Amino acid sequence: MATIKFIVKRILISIPVIVGVILIIFLLLNVVPGDPVTLMMKEHIKPELIEQMKEQMGLNDPVMVRFAKYMKNAIMGDFGVSYKLNRNVTSLILTAFPHTVRLSVFAALIAWIIGIPAGIVSAVKQNSFTDRFFMSFSLMGVSMPVFWAALMLQYIFAFKLKWIPVSGYETWKHLLMPAVVLGWSSAGTIARLTRSSLLEIMKNDFVRTARAKGLKENAVVVGHALKNAMLPVVTMMAIQVASLLSGAVITESVFGIPGIGRLAVNAIQTRDMPLLQGTVVFTTIIIIAGNLVADILYSVIDPRIRVE
Amino acid sequence: MEDLLNISNLKTHFFTKKGVVPAVDGVSISIPKSSIIGIVGESGCGKSMTAMSIMQLIQKPGKIVGGKIQLDNENLLSYSKDQMRNIRGNKISMIFQEPMTALNPVYTVGRQVTEAITIHHREIKKEEARQKTIDIFRAVGIPEPEKRFHSYPHQLSGGLRQRVMIGMAMVCNPELMIADEPTTALDVTIEAQILMLMKNLQKERNTSILLITHNLGVVAEVCDYVYVMYAGKIMEQADTFELFKNTCHQYTDGLMKSIPKITDEKKRLYNIKGMVPNLTKLPKGCRFCPRCEKATPRCFEEEPLLYKVKGEKDDHYVRCFLHENSEVKENE
Numbered sequence: 001m002a003t004i005k006f007i008v009k010r011i012l013i014s015i016p017v018i019v020g021v022i023l024i025i026f027l028l029l030n031v032v033p034g035d036p037v038t039l040m041m042k043e044h045i046k047p048e049l050i051e052q053m054k055e056q057m058g059l060n061d062p063v064m065v066r067f068a069k070y071m072k073n074a075i076m077g078d079f080g081v082s083y084k085l086n087r088n089v090t091s092l093i094l095t096a097f098p099h100t101v102r103l104s105v106f107a108a109l110i111a112w113i114i115g116i117p118a119g120i121v122s123a124v125k126q127n128s129f130t131d132r133f134f135m136s137f138s139l140m141g142v143s144m145p146v147f148w149a150a151l152m153l154q155y156i157f158a159f160k161l162k163w164i165p166v167s168g169y170e171t172w173k174h175l176l177m178p179a180v181v182l183g184w185s186s187a188g189t190i191a192r193l194t195r196s197s198l199l200e201i202m203k204n205d206f207v208r209t210a211r212a213k214g215l216k217e218n219a220v221v222v223g224h225a226l227k228n229a230m231l232p233v234v235t236m237m238a239i240q241v242a243s244l245l246s247g248a249v250i251t252e253s254v255f256g257i258p259g260i261g262r263l264a265v266n267a268i269q270t271r272d273m274p275l276l277q278g279t280v281v282f283t284t285i286i287i288i289a290g291n292l293v294a295d296i297l298y299s300v301i302d303p304r305i306r307v308e
Numbered sequence: 309m310e311d312l313l314n315i316s317n318l319k320t321h322f323f324t325k326k327g328v329v330p331a332v333d334g335v336s337i338s339i340p341k342s343s344i345i346g347i348v349g350e351s352g353c354g355k356s357m358t359a360m361s362i363m364q365l366i367q368k369p370g371k372i373v374g375g376k377i378q379l380d381n382e383n384l385l386s387y388s389k390d391q392m393r394n395i396r397g398n399k400i401s402m403i404f405q406e407p408m409t410a411l412n413p414v415y416t417v418g419r420q421v422t423e424a425i426t427i428h429h430r431e432i433k434k435e436e437a438r439q440k441t442i443d444i445f446r447a448v449g450i451p452e453p454e455k456r457f458h459s460y461p462h463q464l465s466g467g468l469r470q471r472v473m474i475g476m477a478m479v480c481n482p483e484l485m486i487a488d489e490p491t492t493a494l495d496v497t498i499e500a501q502i503l504m505l506m507k508n509l510q511k512e513r514n515t516s517i518l519l520i521t522h523n524l525g526v527v528a529e530v531c532d533y534v535y536v537m538y539a540g541k542i543m544e545q546a547d548t549f550e551l552f553k554n555t556c557h558q559y560t561d562g563l564m565k566s567i568p569k570i571t572d573e574k575k576r577l578y579n580i581k582g583m584v585p586n587l588t589k590l591p592k593g594c595r596f597c598p599r600c601e602k603a604t605p606r607c608f609e610e611e612p613l614l615y616k617v618k619g620e621k622d623d624h625y626v627r628c629f630l631h632e633n634s635e636v637k638e639n640e
Contacts, residue, residue: 204409206409206411206413208404208410209412209476210412212363212365212396212401213397213424213427215393215397215427216393224415227415228412228414302413302414303462304460
């Protein structure tokens with residue numbers, strides 16, 4: 001019961017955040033040079049026609065009027081129609097989203113399956129060769145720019161070795177490289193966080209108690225220290241998944257995946273305001289949801305912060 | 309009386325970048341069956357490290373470099389890792405100073421105690437282990453044990469948590485329980501309750517207790533026999549009554565004088581002059597001589613042995629030239 005109340009409260013609190021984000025994006029797009037009509041019509045069209053078009057689309061109304069109109073429709077779930085694609089924004093986002101989900105799940109699995117064990121092993125065998133190997137591997141993941149890693153992988157595995165297709169989106173093979181690129185950097189963050197958190201927890205008195213009980217060292221680490229050490233890691237994981245789900249802008253563009261990220265990039269290039277606003281609102285909701293999930297998981301793991 | 313645990317000439321050293329730290333330097337302790345033995349000393353004198361050495365829980369860069377730890381005539385130091393794990397929590401258990409942090413915050417106390425049973429007794433079913441846990445909770449005086457079984461450590465007071473720790477340590481009916489400053493973090497009324505509890509459990513279950521403390525008051529209350537430790541060595545050892553009646557070592561005397569008395573309220577509290585020596589740069593002679601009021605030039609040159617004191621009880625030894633005689637403790 002208390003948990004449901006907590007969730008409802010959090011959802012209510014997030015409404016002003018979403019409204020605020022919409023307002024900011026409205027104001028920002030208002031100061032960005034270039035208007036969609038001119039971009040759509042190219043330069044050889046008569047200025048009067050552009051003016052007429054703008055008037056028709058309501059682009060000449062004051063910002064606040066447009067904002068109010070937009071909010072009114074948004075509450076009903078209508079985020080307008082894309083200027084460029086002439087399709088309902090909501091349906092465009094919902095079509096793109098499954099692709100992003102597939103990529104995110106794949107990337108997150110790679111990150112967790114590699115990151116968490118690597119972090120644990122590095123902490124247990126601190127300063128060993130294994131530790132150094134995993135840590136330099138994760139340092140690479142964290143510090144390589146995504147576009148560079150993507151291009152390198154494409155060059156080696158697709159262009160030179162011809163193992164997998166360069167880009168596109170048909171089979172699981174197409175998903176492999178983008179997922180590795182995204183997963184690698186997430187795995188790096190998770191491995192480093194798991195390692196440092198576990199090392200800190202292993203200094204605690206209750207670890208000594210667990211050893212004094214006669215538990216094996218592995219059972220001490222996995223059974224007693226790990227659950228405590230996972231607190232910051234779980235938060236990080238939830239936030240990472242949320243940010244993956246809101247579209248990996250660069251990766252999706254480099255590998256040609258028709259997800260949320262590419263949708264947003266296209267919207268920016270064409271000044272497609274309804275579509276851009278739609279993707280930003282969607283992203284905001286995903287991030288807020290991710291944080292909510294992190295908080296709920298936190299209280300599941302740690303009884304001290306469980307709402308009572 | 310027959311000895312349960314016999315430590316002879318135990319040496320635990322820490323190999324740090326600043327040099328070798330002899331935290332435990334040739335300590336010999338005997339723990340007879342069903343007795344309470346105390347180790348007293350200041351912080352950093354090596355008393356906790358002695359306890360951790362018995363459990364073989366010394367972490368790097370520390371290492372047991374010499375000596376014998378005999379339990380039932382078997383040398384624990386020759387045991388394999390698996391054999392030693394079977395001793396820990398089962399035959400020798402340990403409770404710690406900080407009941408606030410010694411329990412895992414993310415598991416219920418019931419689960420943590422049940423675990424101590426199931427590690428050593430695979431044959432015990434979950435429900436039976438649960439019942440045993442509730443029984444031991446009742447035995448250590450935890451009110452509403454069925455309800456407390458499902459409590460998390462943060463939901464219990466310090467005193468209750470220490471009771472849980474004692475329950476966890478006693479649940480496998482160990483032959484020896486090591487209590488490392490079990491009451492230091494508790495307030496005085498709770499301290500008295502916990503000490504009473506430990507004394508009663510010791511009588512009922514015939515378990516021996518090795519009590520590590522810096523508080524001579526606690527020693528006087530519960531211990532049968534006391535070892536006074538300083539800078540990694542035993543300075544004096546005697547029956548508790550004998551030690552208080554016939555204090556021989558200047559260090560023990562200093563500790564006794566440091567106990568605040570309710571009668572002389574206007575005086576400044578007594579303190580032993582100087583500081584605990586840096587263990588990497590120990591003085592050449594007696595380790596206590598730089599702080600000793602009765603030190604002679606010889607004390608700075610030669611290290612005294614544990615000499616037998618001629619007193620009422622015949623097992624009183626002191627490491628001081630003032631009591632030098634031909635009867636020296638074996639292993640010295």
